[in-house]
Amino acid sequence: MNKCRHCQSELTFKFLDLGSSPPSNEYILKENLDKPEKSYPLQVYVCSNCWLVQTKDFTSGEDLFKDDYSYLSSTSSSWLEHSKEYSEKIIDLLNLNKDSFIVELASNDGYLLQNFLKKNIKCIGIEPTRGTAEIAIEKGIETIIKFFGEQTAIDVIKEYQMADLIIGNNVYAHVPDINDFTKGMKLLLSDNGVITLEFPSLVSLIDHKQFDTVYHEHFSYLSLSSVKKIFEKQGLRIWKVENLSTHGGSLRVYGCHSECKRKEHHSVSAQLNLEEKAGLLNIQTYNGFQKSCEDIKSNFINFLNKAKADNKKVVGYGAAAKGNTLINFSGIDRSLIKYVCDAATFKQNKYLPGSKIPILDPSMIEKDPPDFIIIFPWNLAMEIKSYLSDKIKPNCKIVTFIPELKTW
Numbered sequence: 001m002n003k004c005r006h007c008q009s010e011l012t013f014k015f016l017d018l019g020s021s022p023p024s025n026e027y028i029l030k031e032n033l034d035k036p037e038k039s040y041p042l043q044v045y046v047c048s049n050c051w052l053v054q055t056k057d058f059t060s061g062e063d064l065f066k067d068d069y070s071y072l073s074s075t076s077s078s079w080l081e082h083s084k085e086y087s088e089k090i091i092d093l094l095n096l097n098k099d100s101f102i103v104e105l106a107s108n109d110g111y112l113l114q115n116f117l118k119k120n121i122k123c124i125g126i127e128p129t130r131g132t133a134e135i136a137i138e139k140g141i142e143t144i145i146k147f148f149g150e151q152t153a154i155d156v157i158k159e160y161q162m163a164d165l166i167i168g169n170n171v172y173a174h175v176p177d178i179n180d181f182t183k184g185m186k187l188l189l190s191d192n193g194v195i196t197l198e199f200p201s202l203v204s205l206i207d208h209k210q211f212d213t214v215y216h217e218h219f220s221y222l223s224l225s226s227v228k229k230i231f232e233k234q235g236l237r238i239w240k241v242e243n244l245s246t247h248g249g250s251l252r253v254y255g256c257h258s259e260c261k262r263k264e265h266h267s268v269s270a271q272l273n274l275e276e277k278a279g280l281l282n283i284q285t286y287n288g289f290q291k292s293c294e295d296i297k298s299n300f301i302n303f304l305n306k307a308k309a310d311n312k313k314v315v316g317y318g319a320a321a322k323g324n325t326l327i328n329f330s331g332i333d334r335s336l337i338k339y340v341c342d343a344a345t346f347k348q349n350k351y352l353p354g355s356k357i358p359i360l361d362p363s364m365i366e367k368d369p370p371d372f373i374i375i376f377p378w379n380l381a382m383e384i385k386s387y388l389s390d391k392i393k394p395n396c397k398i399v400t401f402i403p404e405l406k407t408w
Contacts, residue, residue: 002056004047004050004052004054005054005220006052007047007050009047009049011046011047011054011056012045013286014044014045015046015290016043016214016290016293017042017043018042018211018325018328018329019328019329020039020040021039021040021328021329022037022039022354023040023216023217024321024325024353025321025353026038027347027359028351028352028353029351037354042055042215042325043056044056044221048283051223051225051226051229052222052226052229052230053202053220053223053286054219054221055214055218057219058216072109072111072344072346074111074135082246083115084115086112087112087116087119088115090165094165094194096116097121098121100164101160101190102121102123102163102165102167103124103125103156103163103166103167104124104125104169105148105167105168105171106126106128106148106169106174107125107127107136108136109132109136110135110139110141110143112167112169113125117139123141124142124144124156124160125142126144126148127144128145128147129145130145131346133145148184149180149184150180150183150184153183153185153187153188154187156188157187162188162189162190163188163189163193164193164194165194165195166185166194166196167195168197168198172197172199173200173218173220173221173222174218175219176219178220178230179230179233182230182231182233182236189257191260192256192260193256194254194255194256195254195256196252197227197252197253198244198246198251199227200213200221200249201250201251203223203274203278204250206286207249207278208248208403209289209293209403209404210248210402210403211289211296211325211402212402213247213248213325214325215325223251224238224271224272224275225272225276225280225281228272231255235259236257236258237255237264238253238254238268239260239262239265240254240264240265241253241254241267243271248378296401296403297326297330300326300332300401303399303405304337307371307372312371313368313370313372314338314372314374315339315340315341315364315370315373316337316339316357316373316374316376317340317362317376317384318375318380319340319341319344319359322377323340323352323374324353326376326401326402327357327376328353332357333357334356334357337357337374338368339357339359339364340358340359340376341360341362342359362391365388365391366391369392370392370396371395372397373397373399375399375400378400381400385398385408
């Protein structure tokens with residue numbers, strides 16, 4: 001029986017089925033191109049009890065977030081700027097100083113904690129993937145290489161102390177056991193401490209047809225309505241929420257202990273009302289999303305087939321999980337997309353999972369000029385478009401497909 005990862009209700013409503021594909025960050029080495037890949041079904045269900053939208057589990061977090069996990073937060077200049085702005089804001093809001101203690105969950109390569117380190121605020125990261133954690137350690141950021149949950153929280157308290165601020169940016173959706181993770185935050189948080197989590201908004205996913213944000217590493221697709229229930233079950237509450245533009249529309253929630261005297265901000269009721277009006281608490285809202293995704297898939301395939309028929313060269317930019325979802329759902333290979341460029345050196349000279357399209361250095365665009373460049377991480381389209389502006393030939397078109405076909 002397929003049960004909700006939060007409330008254990010039976011899951012019967014399938015929101016989305018993207019077929020089977022390899023994990024989106026399982027990039028292939030050249031010597032492994034002829035070896036079979038592991039593929040898993042990619043299906044998303046809605047819990048009609050707690051309204052958590054979630055994948056059906058066919059694999060585990062340990063299988064997906066390995067030592068060679070291929071995502072580094074520091075490769076995006078806009079994300080680094082976003083993180084810097086957050087650190088300055090939260091230091092002022094909570095009056096953090098050298099006596100404070102910060103813990104970041106899924107701290108990646110130290111992209112965020114480096115800002116607190118510069119202010120001499122004590123901080124540690126908890127990061128399960130060794131490759132990214134070691135980059136942070138090289139920056140001088142103390143990092144525990146573990147998955148986070150109740151037991152890790154106990155270990156941190158024993159070795160360090162309780163946290164005045166717990167940060168989780170784009171990790172809550174990646175957690176298979178969301179209850180254990182939340183229980184860990186409850187244990188680790190000091191009496192007057194604050195939790196901030198950022199995650200892509202379910203409202204934006206549905207409104208803007210962002211189905212390419214669905215991949216095996218994203219176990220949950222979150223709204224304030226569902227997160228509020230998960231927090232309350234563990235003795236936490238949300239006292240403030242902000243809408244962000246990152247990742248095509250995200251929420252930043254501020255949490256504390258249920259008994260904490262922090263006053264609830266009006267933004268909480270406003271967001272809950274918005275989500276109710278958007279229909280997130282009505283199962284009928286989730287009908288028809290599959291059809292929207294199939295339409296985007298058809299447009300994508302038709303575009304590539306026409307380009308090939310017209311003898312036009314198509315390449316991609318950004319070897320992102322988003323692109324792998326769209327490419328593998330559409331059954332595309334290198335006969336239609338010649339290569340994908342990415343600025344992350346650790347991805348270069350590997351191949352995309354499933355499609356086996358080669359990943360090359362961005363300089364390839366000048367050496368082998370294309371007619372079309374598809375930007376797969378559409379949330380960074382303006383940043384990438386600006387970067388490419390003096391590197392592409394005059395008649396080269398830049399293209400995105402989510403939520404619809406757009407060319408520049």
